[in-house]
Amino acid sequence: MAVFFGVGSSCTLSAVDQARIDRIVADGLLIVPVVSSTASFSTSVPPEIAHLNGISLDDCGAEFERLAARVLEGLGLLRERRRLFISYRRVEASGVAAQLYEALDAAGFDVFLDTHGILRPGEPFQEVLWHRLADTDVALLLDTPGFLASRWTEEELARANVSNIQILQVLWPGQTEASAAAFSSLYPLSMGDFQSACFLGPAARLQDTCVRALVDQVEALRARAVGARHSFLVREFMLEARKAGLTVQSTLDRTLVVSAPSGTTVLVQPVVGVPDAERYEILEKTRLRDAGMGRTYSHAPIVLYDQTGIRTRWIAHLNWLNGNIACARSVSLIDARTWLGTLTPSVVP
Numbered sequence: 001m002a003v004f005f006g007v008g009s010s011c012t013l014s015a016v017d018q019a020r021i022d023r024i025v026a027d028g029l030l031i032v033p034v035v036s037s038t039a040s041f042s043t044s045v046p047p048e049i050a051h052l053n054g055i056s057l058d059d060c061g062a063e064f065e066r067l068a069a070r071v072l073e074g075l076g077l078l079r080e081r082r083r084l085f086i087s088y089r090r091v092e093a094s095g096v097a098a099q100l101y102e103a104l105d106a107a108g109f110d111v112f113l114d115t116h117g118i119l120r121p122g123e124p125f126q127e128v129l130w131h132r133l134a135d136t137d138v139a140l141l142l143d144t145p146g147f148l149a150s151r152w153t154e155e156e157l158a159r160a161n162v163s164n165i166q167i168l169q170v171l172w173p174g175q176t177e178a179s180a181a182a183f184s185s186l187y188p189l190s191m192g193d194f195q196s197a198c199f200l201g202p203a204a205r206l207q208d209t210c211v212r213a214l215v216d217q218v219e220a221l222r223a224r225a226v227g228a229r230h231s232f233l234v235r236e237f238m239l240e241a242r243k244a245g246l247t248v249q250s251t252l253d254r255t256l257v258v259s260a261p262s263g264t265t266v267l268v269q270p271v272v273g274v275p276d277a278e279r280y281e282i283l284e285k286t287r288l289r290d291a292g293m294g295r296t297y298s299h300a301p302i303v304l305y306d307q308t309g310i311r312t313r314w315i316a317h318l319n320w321l322n323g324n325i326a327c328a329r330s331v332s333l334i335d336a337r338t339w340l341g342t343l344t345p346s347v348v349p
Contacts, residue, residue, distance in 0.1 A: 001032070011044055033054035079226065090114075099205055128311070130311075133156065133309055140168050145174065145200075163309055166228060168185050173199060229272045230272050232306075237336055240336050255286060256268040258343065262344075266298060274310055280328045
């Protein structure tokens, strides 16, 4: 991928830079234009990339968190789906929750807020909520004085911890860190962060500068959060593989190659969140790329996922796919030991 900084007074390029732009465009690679102001976008970038959506320096984040995240996405090191879950007590934080929902939505996040979610009549609300939490990058916890007084908010916090989901804990004035939030980053609020003396209820609103700082915090935490969940998935899988007498190698694009003493090899793609058809497509393209370079595998590639919190009906759907498509199959972390045992028949799972 590439980043084009169109922040000068002219977008006239040298012959070398023009050749680079032409090559990147011809190869169909991702290129992100960064400009001083989107108002002058058309005069800040060359015509070859004027059709692309750009970002202003002010919108890159205080320490370029948003741009860094986009670079990681372009390199395939961070998933492009930007999912966020807001956990709060409605009677105390509905105003701030709605305000943050709007700001994060504008920043490109797919935000789950219970009052804004799309739930059809008859849907099991709590099951859908846990499913969405399992597929989130960061949980934004609005820690108001009565947050843990609600059984549901307390359970959301416990579920996030069990699923290794990173939490950005926003502490209301007078609140202290929740002992149960083992994976928290803290953002303490003061009374000055609110637009008025009202800091609880639907009328409470944060200052715009505070909202922007929280969006930057989410961006900064997101890459680390997804990386931590990926590392947990890989670590647990490798432990089971070694117990089964198998070796596991990690590639630069974070896929795994499992090898048995018999010569059997399998390509495994650890997936953070809920597996979907796009994951299968990416894995199949990886397999075809490897085949083009002379690397072949003994079995269909595997999508490895953590089943914690995922809806039973979705896991049933993944099992149906396993029996009806040949290009790839999925294996949950809880079933990894049994599946690894099939690669080494002499080992009892």
